[in-house]
Amino acid sequence: MERSITKAKELWKDFGNVPMNPETECIEEEWNGFPAGTHREEIWHWFEEEFDLSVAEDLMGL
Numbered sequence: 001m002e003r004s005i006t007k008a009k010e011l012w013k014d015f016g017n018v019p020m021n022p023e024t025e026c027i028e029e030e031w032n033g034f035p036a037g038t039h040r041e042e043i044w045h046w047f048e049e050e051f052d053l054s055v056a057e058d059l060m061g062l
Contacts, residue, residue, distance in 0.1 A: 005058065008051040012059045015043065 011032065019028040025040045034043055044055045053059070 004051050005053065008047060008053060008059065012047065012055075 015031060018031045020026065020040060021028055026037050027034065027040065027043070029036050031038075031043075034046075047053065047055050047059065
């Protein structure tokens with residue numbers, strides 16, 4: 001489990017560097033298999049399902 005969280009945090013950090021349209025909240029270039037134009041929440045849901053965690057609590061610290 002800890003290994004998965006570590007991997008999730010690495011990917012989350014990488015995801016933070018992906019250009020995003022501030023108006024549409026969609027990524028502007030392909031990232032980790034998600035095509036440009038994918039909404040950030042779709043990717044957040046993928047993180048939660050793939051790593052069995054909460055984006056808000058485990059990755060954003062909210």
